[in-house]
Amino acid sequence: xxxxxAVARREYLERVRSKAFLVSTILGPTLLAxxxxxxxxxxxxxxxxxxxxxxDASGALGGEVGQSLARRKVSxxxxxVVEPRPAGTLEEARARLQERVVQGDLDGYLFLPRDALxxxxxxxxxxxxxxxxxLELMNKAVEEALVSRRLxxxxxxxxxxxxxxxxxxxxxxxxxxxGAREDRGASFLLSLVLMMLLYTTLAVWGAAVMxxxxxxxxxxxxxxxxxxxPASRLFAGKLLGVGAAGLTQFLIWAACLAxxxxxxxxxxxxxxxxxxxxxxxxxxFVLFFLLGYFLYGSMYASIGAAVNTTQEAQSLVxxxxxxxxxxxxxxxxxxxxxxxxxxxxxxxxxxxAPLLMFLRMTAVSPPAWQVALSMLLMLATIAGITWAxxxxxxxxxxxxxxxPTFPEIIRWVGRS
Amino acid sequence: MxxxxxxxxxSAIQLSGVTKSFASHVAVSDLxxxxxxxxxxxxLGPNGAGKTTTLRMIMDILGPDSGTIQILGRPADRATRxxxxxxxxxxxxxxxxxxxxxxxxxxxxxGVPRSEALRRVGPWLxxxxxxxxxxxxxxxxxxxxxQKVQFVATVLPDPEILILDEPLSGLDPVAADAMRQTLLDxxxxxxxxxxxxxxxxxxERLCDSIALIDRGRKLLDGPVREVKARHxxxxxxxxxxxxxxxxxxxxxxxxxxxxxxxxxxxxAEGSDPQAILREAxxxxxxxxxxxxxxxxxxxxxxxxxxxxxxx
Numbered sequence: 001x002x003x004x005x006a007v008a009r010r011e012y013l014e015r016v017r018s019k020a021f022l023v024s025t026i027l028g029p030t031l032l033a034x035x036x037x038x039x040x041x042x043x044x045x046x047x048x049x050x051x052x053x054x055x056d057a058s059g060a061l062g063g064e065v066g067q068s069l070a071r072r073k074v075s076x077x078x079x080x081v082v083e084p085r086p087a088g089t090l091e092e093a094r095a096r097l098q099e100r101v102v103q104g105d106l107d108g109y110l111f112l113p114r115d116a117l118x119x120x121x122x123x124x125x126x127x128x129x130x131x132x133x134x135l136e137l138m139n140k141a142v143e144e145a146l147v148s149r150r151l152x153x154x155x156x157x158x159x160x161x162x163x164x165x166x167x168x169x170x171x172x173x174x175x176x177x178x179g180a181r182e183d184r185g186a187s188f189l190l191s192l193v194l195m196m197l198l199y200t201t202l203a204v205w206g207a208a209v210m211x212x213x214x215x216x217x218x219x220x221x222x223x224x225x226x227x228x229x230p231a232s233r234l235f236a237g238k239l240l241g242v243g244a245a246g247l248t249q250f251l252i253w254a255a256c257l258a259x260x261x262x263x264x265x266x267x268x269x270x271x272x273x274x275x276x277x278x279x280x281x282x283x284x285f286v287l288f289f290l291l292g293y294f295l296y297g298s299m300y301a302s303i304g305a306a307v308n309t310t311q312e313a314q315s316l317v318x319x320x321x322x323x324x325x326x327x328x329x330x331x332x333x334x335x336x337x338x339x340x341x342x343x344x345x346x347x348x349x350x351x352x353a354p355l356l357m358f359l360r361m362t363a364v365s366p367p368a369w370q371v372a373l374s375m376l377l378m379l380a381t382i383a384g385i386t387w388a389x390x391x392x393x394x395x396x397x398x399x400x401x402x403x404p405t406f407p408e409i410i411r412w413v414g415r416s
Numbered sequence: 417m418x419x420x421x422x423x424x425x426x427s428a429i430q431l432s433g434v435t436k437s438f439a440s441h442v443a444v445s446d447l448x449x450x451x452x453x454x455x456x457x458x459x460l461g462p463n464g465a466g467k468t469t470t471l472r473m474i475m476d477i478l479g480p481d482s483g484t485i486q487i488l489g490r491p492a493d494r495a496t497r498x499x500x501x502x503x504x505x506x507x508x509x510x511x512x513x514x515x516x517x518x519x520x521x522x523x524x525x526x527g528v529p530r531s532e533a534l535r536r537v538g539p540w541l542x543x544x545x546x547x548x549x550x551x552x553x554x555x556x557x558x559x560x561x562x563q564k565v566q567f568v569a570t571v572l573p574d575p576e577i578l579i580l581d582e583p584l585s586g587l588d589p590v591a592a593d594a595m596r597q598t599l600l601d602x603x604x605x606x607x608x609x610x611x612x613x614x615x616x617x618x619x620e621r622l623c624d625s626i627a628l629i630d631r632g633r634k635l636l637d638g639p640v641r642e643v644k645a646r647h648x649x650x651x652x653x654x655x656x657x658x659x660x661x662x663x664x665x666x667x668x669x670x671x672x673x674x675x676x677x678x679x680x681x682x683x684a685e686g687s688d689p690q691a692i693l694r695e696a697x698x699x700x701x702x703x704x705x706x707x708x709x710x711x712x713x714x715x716x717x718x719x720x721x722x723x724x725x726x727x
Contacts, residue, residue, distance in 0.1 A: 006524040014513060220508035224569070227475040227502040228525035230494065398477070 003229045004237040011212065011241025016248060025249045029256035032193070050107040050134055052126075053083045053097055057090060057114045061145065065112065068145040072137050079137055101127055110138070117146060190261070190277075191335060191362040194285060197253065198355055199328055202292045203321065205246035206300040210313060212242060213304030213393070222397045231394035239301060239386070243293050250289050258282055284361055284371070291378045292354030295385060296320065302389035302409070305396030312403045319406070323351035331359055338363040348374050350381035388413045427486065428453040428577050428608035429474060434483035436469055443469040445632040446483070451625075453488075456599065456609045458623035458640075460616075460712075462720055466632040467612050468505070471579055474610075475502050488576065498527050501570040505581035505612070509566055511555040515546070518554060519569050526573035533572060540568045543598070559586055567595070571602070578602065579610045584618055596622060616713040626712070628719055635719045644709040651714070652681040652689050654696060655704035666695055673714065678704065680714065 015021055052069070056062030062085070069080040083106060086096040100106040108126025116122055122142050129135065148158035216222045225234055261277045277285075299320045307313045330352070334343045338360045347357040347366070353374040360366045395412040396404075404412075429451040436444045444466040451457045461467050472478045473485060476492045487496035509518055516537050523533035541547045544564040549557060554565065563586045570578060583599065584592045599622060603609055613619050619626065620640065627637035636643060654660070655678040663679065664672045668687025673680040683689060689707050696702060710718075 003525050003527070006521060006530075010513075010517075010521050014510070216508075219511060220504065220506040221510055222508065223477070223504045223506065224502070224508045224522065225525060226477050227500075227504070228497065228522070398472075 004233050004240070007225075007229075007234055007237025008241035008244065011238055012244045012248075015208070015242065015245040021245065021249065025252050028249070028253055032197075032253070033256065033260055035193075049077070049079050049081050051081045051083055051105075052107055052138075053085055053100075053109040054112065055085060055090070055093060055097060055109050056112045058112050058116045061112050061116055061149065064145040064149060065110070065142055068141040068148075069110075069138065072141055074137070079134060080141070098125070101125065110142070112142075117149060120146060187362075188335070191359055192331075194257075194362055195328075195331060195355055195359050197257070198285070198289060198292065198358060199324060201246060201250050201253075201289060202296050202354065203324060205242060205293055206296040206320075207317075208246070209239060209242045209297045210300035210304035210317070211310060212238060213301050213397070214307060214310055214313065217305070217308065217397055217400075226397065231397060232390045235298075235301060235390040235393045239294065239297055243290070243297060246293055247286075247290065250286065254282060254285055281361060284358060287375070288354045288358040291375065291382065294382045295350065295354065295378060296324065298382070298386040298389035302392035302396065305393040306399070306404050306409050306412075307396075308400060308403065316406065316409075324355070327352045327355035330356060334359055335363055338366070344370060348377060350374075350378045353378050391415070426453055427451060428488060429610070430486040431470070431474075432484050432486075434470075434473065434480045434485060436466075436473060436478065436480050442632050444473070444480075444629075447629065447632070447634055448483075449627045449634065449637060451608065451610060453608050454603065454606050455624040456603055456611060456622050458619040458626035459610060459612045459629070460614075460619060460626055460716060461629040464631075465629045467629065468581075470629070471502065471504075471581065471610075471612065474579065475500060498573070499575050500577040500579060501526075501573060501575035502579045503566055503570040503581060503583065505585075507563065507566045509554050509562060509569070512553055514551055514553055515541070515557070515565055516550045518565065519572055522569040523572045526575070528573045536572050536574075537568075540572055544568060544594075560588060560591055563587060564591070567598075575607075577608045577610065579612075581612045582614070583611060584613070584615065616711065616716060620712045628716060630720050630723050633723075635723055636715075640712070643715065644712070647710045647715055648685070649707055649709055650683045650685065650687075651708050651710045652683065652692055653704065653706040653708055654679050654681060654692075654702065656696065656700040656702045658700040660696075660700060662699065663692075663696065666692060668692070680711070682710065682714065682718075 054062050054066055054069075056065075066082045069082055070078065072079045086093045088096070094111075097106065097109045101108055104127070107128070108124055111123040111125065113119070113121060113123070120143075124135070124138065151158045151161055216225070222234075258277050300317070303313055303316045303320060307316065330346055334346060334356050337343055343356070343360060344366075346352050347360050348370065349356075357366070357371060357374040361371065392409055392412045395415055396409070427450045429449075431447055431449045434444055434447045435442070447466075447470065449459075459467055459470065469478065473480050474487070474492060476494065476497050485492040488499060490496055510521075513521070516534070519537050519540075520530055520533040523536070524530050528536075537550065538547070541550055544567065546557075546561060546564055546568075549561065554562060557565065567580075567583065570580070580599075584595055587595055596618075599609060599611075609622075611619065611623060623640055625637070625639040626643060628635045636646075638646075654663070660672075660679060663669060663681060668684050668691065669681055670684045671682040673682070681692065683692070693705055696705070
């Protein structure tokens, strides 16, 4: 047992001390955090307001459009500062504005053609015409001014019409055993993020085990090692050591995620709709990672043993990756009907369970027996798979030369 | 009764009727070899003879299909494996791992406690001249230095038996001499050394006894002196100026091996070396004439070619 520990210890330390681990472990949460927090922060800070001028050829709309623009606010701040039109004829004014935009002391100018009201048309000339959010806002401002004008000319009160035709905003509230929570799509997002995190870590650490095995084979270290301890122990030590490194990274990520969600739940400004991660869900998150890792990791390891190079591994990896990929393919179906018979069955299949059962747990609270059953089934499968994989491993690590076919590899399981 | 038991326990490694076949071929066939304790033993054979398979069976990496393997008087198993150090021909170390860590790791795999292993690292690195490389990553070392690290990894757990596949390959002449000295020191300390090598000169200088195998079968074995004596003093070494092409046609000459600066002439049984000397002296300017035992190289080549012809 001490020797299995020695192998695991080496695997763990060599990996955790590597630069790649440091970068991905720190970079991962940083990316995740910016991915989740950026929209919030972006919505709050969008830089200084735009300085624009209005060049009105219709002669009647300029004032109203200017007022409408000045009313636009984002997070309580005005978005547009309307500058006065330069003196002179239309052509002279246009030339002057063009110059100022190019010089940079004006962000742009809005041109209202003579028939702006009839055609519902306007033109914006700016330094930057790809700032979608601001231009959308400008579009709305002009539209509102034009519509108000038309309503007034029909004898209607624009204020009154606006309040009568206000858009509906349906509030989504998720009911759980622990009470109600308002949800604006964030819980869907969270389910997706958690599942993709599981998918990525399983694929990454599975491949890590495989590449470790291939590397040992290429370096011919493996023959020296199996002269000291049985291949099955080496296999166990490797799986445990790489798994421990994976778990370390995964725990750091999960902790970051919990922190982000706690901050989100505490409510940043008006976006406080990030659902919090319950402790139970976090525990399940880690458990499903571990179960998934042993299931997929041992299969990856046996492939590593069968091949000579990473390139050779590519075609054999696909059948192993397949259930992982399928889980991601099935997720919209499972998430839209988490309690349908099909979802229940899929989430019980051991190869899908790490992703799909966990996904169901994020969406609804599946009956405890289903979660327990899926874990039991996974454990049983892991026992079988690791047994077979370690037998394949034992034969494969001392084989060099032609890459074996899939059926040949399966036959190794039975070899004495 | 007594002498038999003594004889059995005198063997460090005893293979009896060992056979191992793979799907496509028989790698080792009915092989029986006794490797005496506290000696240097050479396991010889051409490529593909079954040497690696034999060594792997001794290390219990592979199990024989039939036959038995005894290590220090016990059947080969996980426990006996700890008493053997194995350096395979294809060297294997972790390229990015620090030398010291590497050595400690391989020692713990043999059951040596980590702290004890770390204590032994210093003196051994000192001995092979790598003391200042202790904290460096392996891939910062030259090939020859890595070779030494591999050797230290093998001897660090202090095994009673050392199996070394091509121990001198990759070493410059100075390092090779130092290694030879180290190997002889180990034997003096009571270790049993099993060398596998194609360098017949090395084998001849180091080994007390040998076994020669080809295509899974043993062709000959025994103490080097006996093996050579068995082949008789029927070889003449001749160095000369001039064209020696006629030598091969002389009566009683079996074979002429040209070494460039000199030739080795193998005589048929019963023929007289003096007759060769007279004939050669008459036609060439001789600078050397010597009647010797055949070299291991010669014995190896002859045994393998005649075995190949018979098969």
